[in-house]
Amino acid sequence: MPDLIEDDGPAPNAPEFTVSEISGAVKRTVEGAFSHVRVRGEVGRVSRPRSGHVYLDLKDDRNVLASVIWKGAAARLATQPEEGMEVIATGRLTTFGGQSRYQMVIEDIAPAGAGALMAMLEKRKAALSAEGLFAPERKQPLPYLPEVIGVVTSPSGAVIRDILHRLRDRFPRRVLIWPVAVQGASCAPEVARAIRGFNALTPGGALPRPDLLIVARGGGSLEDLWGFNEEIVVRAAAESQIPLISAVGHETDTTLIDFAADRRAPTPSAAAEMAVPVRIDLIARLDTLEARRWGALTRLLQQRRQRLADLSRALPRPQTLVESAAQRLDRAAERLPAALRARIVHEKLRLSEAAAALRPATMRRRLAEDRRRLDDRAVRVRPAMDRLWRQRRMELAARSARLRPENLTRRIDMQRDRLAELDRRLAAALATAMDRRHARLAALERMRAGLSYTETLRRGFAVVRAGETVVTTRAAAETASALEIEFHDGRLTLGTRRIAPGRKPGNPPEQGSLF
Template sequence: MSDLIADDGPTPNAPEFTVSEISGAVKRTVEGAFSHVRVRGEVGRVSRPRSGHVYLDLKDERNVLAAIIWKGVASRLATQPEEGMEVIATGRLTTYGGQSRYQMVIEDIAPAGVGALMAMLEKRKAQLAAEGLFAPERKQTLPYLPQVIGVVTSPSGAVIRDILHRLRDRFPRKVLIWPVAVQGANCAPEVARAIRGFNALTPGGALPRPDLLIVARGGGSLEDLWGFNEEIVVRAAAESAIPLISAVGHETDTTLIDFAADRRAPTPTAAAEMAVPVRMELLATLDALEARRSGALSRLLQHRRQRLADLSRALSRPETLVESAAQRLDRAADRLPAALRARIAQEKLRLSEASAALRPATLRRRIAEEQRRLDDRAGRIAPALNRLLRQRRADLDTRTARLRPEVIARRIEEQRTRLAELDRRAQTALAAGMDRRRTRLDALERMRAGLSYEETLRRGFAVVWSGDKVMTTRTAAETATGLEIQFQDGRLALGGQRTKAGRKTDEPPEQGSLF
């Protein structure tokens, strides 16, 4: 390093260093002096690009230190940095020559005390509450008697033994245990995976889907319970379609999963009590209800029996109800033979009257009358047919007269005369129209000739062309490669070297030239 520091006096022979050599020397000096440091500060800007690295600022009231957490380290951190969080970062200082700055490479990061954890917890709680994850309307009702209970906890702790013992005492149920780490870096992802795993089970499958979930852990410090404050766990609990009871810590411990769960239990044992009722109490209740049902049924039967007896006393005797109907039946039976005889006599009389009209003499008389009517109509049909025939023959003669050759020839001559007249009138109209259009065409031609620049040429003017373009200024004519002048009787091409004024260098300008 001493070779890179110049003396105070004049150094005309001082060595020259490249920018990369200076940058490398600074990097070695900084990394050698600060190879392991712990820095306490507030997290400022945090950036997480697609590469997976984490870029952040550590700041206090006066200075800012740029820092980076490589992707592999960031995935293993127990605490992820958040803006505004006070932390203690462990790592080393290095330089970044591409931007001439120094920065800290963080290898571990932790909150700076319980106060920082509580501040981060309150901030995260407010954020999740704003998203509606803690809203009361999201809470589900716990099943009264679940068939299968899923427990998310450590399989080796006293918590699971307390839950199983309490369930056996109250009401034995099937229990599925999903073993997880209940503290440390693996706690949050394993708990979230267990909640989502239980929800992913198919109802009625080989492995039954739980009707109720219990997430349980014993008491501990804020740091021990921190895994249940992670956002991934809270979101998994809020998204659970299976009702969930949170039993994390003691009664005084509060974690964010308690707010997202459908019910919070002060202890794991209390969670088991919330999950199932007491079987003996249910049996006693059933016995009491059965006794009440039997007593109520007996009282109801006795009341209905008494009511039936009271109503039966108010009814008349059956014999009294049928006596009047029996008398009416007897009177009707007495009148029935006489009524039948009268009806038979009446029908015999009607039959006799009808049969009288069907005698042979009557039928012959009816046939003779119909024969006379038929002969009369037959006599009137022949004259009517003759009249109709004569009328049709007269109409035919009239139409035949119209088709005679002389009549047809006369009609053809009339039509030929009319066609000749129409042809004469059409020829006259066509000639008149042609004359009008010829007169208009002549007028337009005179107008065109009057407006054409060729008429102007006849008055002594000329047009200067360069190819297909008309030269309207002197500057354009000077820069043109070749010029032609159009007169009244034709065009004249100009050649030879031109001066700035536009004249030929080998002959004087002629009288009347444009140049």
């Protein structure tokens, strides 16, 4: 039988390490050997928790490398990783002792060539098209002659000069220019902010709201035009309530904003031609229409005059129309005396018949008959009045018996007992109903407390507001003038951090910036 008691013999010479010591040694070894690496692979699973960090997998046909992009580095990336992209990731290898695995901390990521960019572009195009952002029914018609035109482009390039020159030649209009960067990392957010800014202007305000928008840029490579393929720009163009013309690149260049815009122009100059008609052509057309209007009016008057003359020849002479009526009047005048004499004879006969009934003897006879009928009815009325009088006296005696004091006292006592019983029953029913309502109110209060967001705030969360609007994205926070953060024990108001030109968002703030 084996000995279960620990042997007190000599210990081996191998050193003993704790788990944390081994984990730390492996971490130092890996980070020392792979402090800066570039890895090419396909992006697999991508996870973006609320913390702002990005967790993803880099894989090839045989292995998977777990990777993480910390929040600060993720905000500075020019290209956000998407599942299925082939990328080149730059960073360092480290270990995660909590799960005994190694991972790559990515500091920069870029598509692995133009083929990857085109694949990502096609995937993004398919996803946005499935949402209906490119649907033809969303397109708005362009105004025929806009009063104010908003242009989103670089103020220093040749594009804005071409647009202004073409507008001045065709039909001078008021132009509002929103300067933006047309390439680079700041291109997409500035273009989206410009489109939404124009839409936010109040019609009839101090700064007029444009009737038409033009987003323009000259030609360039796929990388130069990539800012106009970003999702934030496409969504801003699709949400625009102002009709929008996309004039990005040359005729062969196609970006995603072209599909979301209401009209695509092959060049910025062509966008200006779409925006307004040619003033001289309009004047010439108006002159032609005016001449045609006068000619049509003259011909119409001539036709009406000829028609009136033709109709007047078809009408009969006035004397012919009167002759028939005059003849009928003469015949009626001849028959009138005889008809009047016959009417007089008839009325005399009726008067004689009525006078016969009004003779004195006839009147006295009728008066005697009426007096006899009256006497007969008077004899019958007296017994009827006596019977009615006795009946009413009996009814009065019965009612007076019911109104005796002892009868009234007994009825009052009965009603008082009944009222006391009803009051007792009402009090019991009211108490029962109040108890039921209190119990239901307590249950609803417990449910309200469980569903209220204030309970979520007590667990360490916070609500960020910009004015009366709840801020849920970083882009919205950057555009807000001030932020208010609500904790479970109160609110804190902060100014929005402004990023100075030329400094990346992850660098420390310059002196004078506000938080």
